[in-house]
Amino acid sequence: MELATLLPLLLLLAWLLPLASFTVIVFAGPRLGRAGHKAGYIATGAIGTSLVLSLIALGSWLWHHPIVSTHHDEAAVHGEADRHGETGNHEEHETPEAHGEHASPVHFTDDWYTLAEFGSLKLTIGYYIDALTLGMFVMVSLIATCIHVYSFGYMHEELEDVTDPLASTSSGKPLVRAGRFHRFYQYLSLFCFSMLGLVVAGNIAMVFVFWELVGICSYLLIGFYIERKSASNAANKAFIVNRVGDFGMIIGLMVLFGGLGTFAFGDIEDANGTVHPGIFSQVRPDENGRELTVPDGLVRMAAASQMDSIYESMPSAEEAEIQIAQRITELRKHNTGYWLLILAGLGIFCGCVGKSAQFPLHVWLPDAMEGPTPVSALIHAATMVAAGVYLVGRFYPVFAPEVLLVIAYVGCATLFMAATIAITATDIKRVLAYSTVSQLGYMMFSLGVGGWAAGLFHLFTHAFFKSLLFLCSGSVIHACHTNEMPEMGGLRKKMPWTAWTMLAGCLAISGAGIPLLYGLSGFHSKDSILAQAFSFGQRSPSQAWLFWVAAAGAAITAFYMFRLWFMTFAGKPRNQRVYDHAHESPASMYVPLVILAFFAVTAGWPVPGLNLPGLLEQARPVGTAEGFPGSVEIASLVVPAEHLSHLDAVHRPVSMIASGAAVTGFLIAVLFYLVRVFNPETVRRALWPVHAFLIHKWFFDELYDLVFVKPTLLLAQVAGALDRLVIDRLADGSARFCVAVARIDDLIDRLVVDRIVNGLGRLTYGFGQRLRPLQSGLLRQYVVMIAVSTVALFLLIFFYRNMTLLP
Amino acid sequence: MFILGQPVSLSHYLVVGAILFVCGIVCMATKRNAIGVLMGVELVLNGAAVNFVAFSCPFLRADSHLALGLDGHLITLFIIVLAAAEAAVALAIALCYYNTHATIDVDEGDELKG
Numbered sequence: 001m002e003l004a005t006l007l008p009l010l011l012l013l014a015w016l017l018p019l020a021s022f023t024v025i026v027f028a029g030p031r032l033g034r035a036g037h038k039a040g041y042i043a044t045g046a047i048g049t050s051l052v053l054s055l056i057a058l059g060s061w062l063w064h065h066p067i068v069s070t071h072h073d074e075a076a077v078h079g080e081a082d083r084h085g086e087t088g089n090h091e092e093h094e095t096p097e098a099h100g101e102h103a104s105p106v107h108f109t110d111d112w113y114t115l116a117e118f119g120s121l122k123l124t125i126g127y128y129i130d131a132l133t134l135g136m137f138v139m140v141s142l143i144a145t146c147i148h149v150y151s152f153g154y155m156h157e158e159l160e161d162v163t164d165p166l167a168s169t170s171s172g173k174p175l176v177r178a179g180r181f182h183r184f185y186q187y188l189s190l191f192c193f194s195m196l197g198l199v200v201a202g203n204i205a206m207v208f209v210f211w212e213l214v215g216i217c218s219y220l221l222i223g224f225y226i227e228r229k230s231a232s233n234a235a236n237k238a239f240i241v242n243r244v245g246d247f248g249m250i251i252g253l254m255v256l257f258g259g260l261g262t263f264a265f266g267d268i269e270d271a272n273g274t275v276h277p278g279i280f281s282q283v284r285p286d287e288n289g290r291e292l293t294v295p296d297g298l299v300r301m302a303a304a305s306q307m308d309s310i311y312e313s314m315p316s317a318e319e320a321e322i323q324i325a326q327r328i329t330e331l332r333k334h335n336t337g338y339w340l341l342i343l344a345g346l347g348i349f350c351g352c353v354g355k356s357a358q359f360p361l362h363v364w365l366p367d368a369m370e371g372p373t374p375v376s377a378l379i380h381a382a383t384m385v386a387a388g389v390y391l392v393g394r395f396y397p398v399f400a401p402e403v404l405l406v407i408a409y410v411g412c413a414t415l416f417m418a419a420t421i422a423i424t425a426t427d428i429k430r431v432l433a434y435s436t437v438s439q440l441g442y443m444m445f446s447l448g449v450g451g452w453a454a455g456l457f458h459l460f461t462h463a464f465f466k467s468l469l470f471l472c473s474g475s476v477i478h479a480c481h482t483n484e485m486p487e488m489g490g491l492r493k494k495m496p497w498t499a500w501t502m503l504a505g506c507l508a509i510s511g512a513g514i515p516l517l518y519g520l521s522g523f524h525s526k527d528s529i530l531a532q533a534f535s536f537g538q539r540s541p542s543q544a545w546l547f548w549v550a551a552a553g554a555a556i557t558a559f560y561m562f563r564l565w566f567m568t569f570a571g572k573p574r575n576q577r578v579y580d581h582a583h584e585s586p587a588s589m590y591v592p593l594v595i596l597a598f599f600a601v602t603a604g605w606p607v608p609g610l611n612l613p614g615l616l617e618q619a620r621p622v623g624t625a626e627g628f629p630g631s632v633e634i635a636s637l638v639v640p641a642e643h644l645s646h647l648d649a650v651h652r653p654v655s656m657i658a659s660g661a662a663v664t665g666f667l668i669a670v671l672f673y674l675v676r677v678f679n680p681e682t683v684r685r686a687l688w689p690v691h692a693f694l695i696h697k698w699f700f701d702e703l704y705d706l707v708f709v710k711p712t713l714l715l716a717q718v719a720g721a722l723d724r725l726v727i728d729r730l731a732d733g734s735a736r737f738c739v740a741v742a743r744i745d746d747l748i749d750r751l752v753v754d755r756i757v758n759g760l761g762r763l764t765y766g767f768g769q770r771l772r773p774l775q776s777g778l779l780r781q782y783v784v785m786i787a788v789s790t791v792a793l794f795l796l797i798f799f800y801r802n803m804t805l806l807p
Numbered sequence: 808m809f810i811l812g813q814p815v816s817l818s819h820y821l822v823v824g825a826i827l828f829v830c831g832i833v834c835m836a837t838k839r840n841a842i843g844v845l846m847g848v849e850l851v852l853n854g855a856a857v858n859f860v861a862f863s864c865p866f867l868r869a870d871s872h873l874a875l876g877l878d879g880h881l882i883t884l885f886i887i888v889l890a891a892a893e894a895a896v897a898l899a900i901a902l903c904y905y906n907t908h909a910t911i912d913v914d915e916g917d918e919l920k921g
Binding site for chain 2 (some may be wrong): 770772773774775776777778779780783786787
């Protein structure tokens with residue numbers, strides 16, 4: 001079968017299977033076996049089949065488009081880069097080889113179904129499939145499958161009635177509620193469906209729909225233990241913070257749609273054979289060598305009043321159009337409309353900031369660990385937060401260098417801030433949550449400095465080792481029934497599978513490896529990020545400090561990860577009761593750990609013909625292969641091409657620095673928590689202001705509480721008072737007036753109308769009473785009466801006649 | 808001018824009818840026995856019938872050459888038939904009355920008084 005028909009079919013199936021499972025569980029839920037435990041099999045089967053289908057899709061893709069060896073690329077780049085070095089900043093414009101690489105990446109895009117059409121606004125369910133989509137599909141479904149299997153063990157308590165000690169009823173006793181095993185799997189299925197839909201989406205409107213679906217799924221799952229106040233608060237927080245980001249995203253969408261008149265990513269050919277250009281080809285048109293160009297629509301939008309006056313001054317519409325086309329070319333030279341492009345990019349990025357928990361909207365992610373641990377793993381690795389990074393990657397051609405700089409700053413701030421907070425956290429999941437925020441910062445940072453493939457590469461490797469780490473922590477929590485690391489210690493003897501797989505995860509996230517050769521997955525991805533940052537710093541010297549922040553972040557990462565591992569698994573048990581209670585988790589829990597550990601170790605390996613960077617390189621967005629040569633607004637800003645970071649001159653020193661940073665962090669952790677040369681307690685006391693700053697998470701929650709939550713509550717109170725004092729009183733007053741009028745009406749009724757009617761009735765009744773004795777029931781009396789009255793009647797008539805006859 | 812000294816004419820019939828009628832009324836008003844009351848009713852009916860027959864005399868009619876002059880007779884026949892039917896129904900009532908009250912004293916049946 002043709003690849004162009006096979007891939008959409010496979011991915012459509014893989015995408016809709018979790019929806020089918022969701023639908024079945026929604027309607028049949030509790031009836032699926034005892035306490036709905038078969039819902040787990042249905043959901044796992046669905047996502048497992050999705051995984052198989054995604055793997056088939058990826059396999060057939062690789063069959064048709066084998067990954068070219070990266071070494072060959074590097075060789076080709078060497079010579080080119082030398083030339084670049086000589087010609088300075090404007091090199092990309094004229095190099096013929098450079099134009100050769102500008103070809104659009106192989107992709108398939110079309111619409112499956114048209115939802116609605118309002119004039120030029122067309123909402124469709126479509127797909128955009130390239131190597132990135134396929135990679136995401138495999139990654140998401142693989143991790144989701146592992147988490148589904150793992151949850152069989154982790155959520156087994158939900159099969160019976162659950163006594164929740166953290167949620168108390170009004171009487172003060174712990175809450176007892178029915179188990180919700182099937183509902184958990186129902187949400188997981190919806191979550192997978194939403195994420196896969198987001199990845200496969202062929203237009204930004206559809207992305208937005210699934211974006212929100214992912215948001216609502218995370219809301220439902222974070223608030224899974226809804227009876228706990230903290231869980232419902234965390235769910236609300238996640239949802240509301242994401243709304244802030246989505247507001248920006250809607251602005252970006254509106255700018256893009258208003259200017260370009262389309263939502264689609266790629267060019268879509270309709271039934272008549274007309275090709276409707278998508279966002280990418282409008283922003284980076286072929287005729288301009290796929291350089292970032294302000295599209296006509298945005299120029300028109302920016303200079304709307306000029307366009308209107310041309311229309312008015314010209315006799316016919318055709319002539320006006322010609323004039324306008326000329327004016328647009330003129331205006332474009334002055335970069336009219338460029339700010340709209342920046343606005344669109346910042347808007348889209350704003351949504352990604354919310355979803356991917358970037359500074360300053362990162363506050364929801366650490367709280368999101370209120371959900372069950374498998375959910376945290378899913379949110380932190382494969383679905384929710386990956387969506388933001390994925391969208392930045394997908395929208396890469398639209399971002400102007402200025403937007404990229406903002407992305408880099410935000411990412412850099414996030415990675416450093418979150419890493420420092422993770423140092424002091426004692427809750428095992430909180431450490432991992434801040435680590436996620438920090439790693440997401442790395443991804444955004446990488447995308448911002450031009451490392452498209454490096455950033456997404458890190459998204460993939462991070463997905464594997466972070467889901468592994470979270471599932472391991474879940475296993476620990478399952479065994480110890482506490483999240484606090486100071487209660488743990490020495491657990492490696494009790495739970496070897498968990499301990500050693502988690503060690504693999506820690507090594508992977510710290511970027512352990514032999515410099516310049518092989519390493520764990522995190523080693524490769526983090527190296528490429530740092531190399532790109534270094535290369536960026538070389539081209540834009542004013543931004544060189546970003547690299548050093550990122551390198552420092554790498555050291556901190558290694559420190560807090562090994563702090564976590566040492567505190568949990570090494571040393572002597574700190575709490576004997578917890579230690580005695582601990583046990584290794586069931587096989588359904590540690591088998592996924594082993595699978596994920598395997599990928600956490602190997603996902604980054606540069607195996608010829610089958611490696612992630614090569615796969616991602618196939619999907620490199622149009623026109624970004626040569627970087628962003630120059631910025632319009634900031635003269636010194638140059639975002640270099642990514643292949644330049646593969647040069648030995650860049651890669652070697654960076655790799656040494658990165659490994660040095662990781663080893664430093666590791667050694668400090670050893671000194672503090674394994675060998676105990678330093679006592680963490682004394683350091684904490686010596687540096688108490690820093691410690692207080694970090695333990696309060698840079699006071700972000702307090703700040704937001706003061707700046708946003710408190711004023712909002714105050715405003716609500718004012719509005720409430722206004723309601724009660726003014727509006728309620730008005731309403732109450734009018735009601736009281738009505739009641740008074742009704743009272744008067746009632747009096748009239750009772751005193752006048754009723755009395756007339758009652759009087760008549762009483763009159764009739766009395767008359768009847770008087771006549772009663774007449775009917776005595778004595779027949780003879782009746783006869784006499786009849787006779788007498790007949791006679792009397794005759795007599796009357798007789799006398800009457802006689803009287804009238806009298807003169 | 809004593810009526811018995813006159814030749815028999817309409818007046819005599821009317822007197823007989825009136826006497827019958829009054830006897831009937833008095834009988835109805837005085838008898839407590841249901842059968843007695845019934846007999847009074849018969850007397851009243853017959854008094855009326857005598858009047859009808861008396862007034863049907865052809866000489867009393869202005870249009871005697873046009874009519875057969877049998878109207879009164881026919882109505883009287885109806886009265887006789889009706890009286891027979893009425894007597895049958897009334898006797899049945901009397902029997903039922905006896906069944907329920909163990910007497911045929913009409914003064915006892917005053918349950919429907921107002």
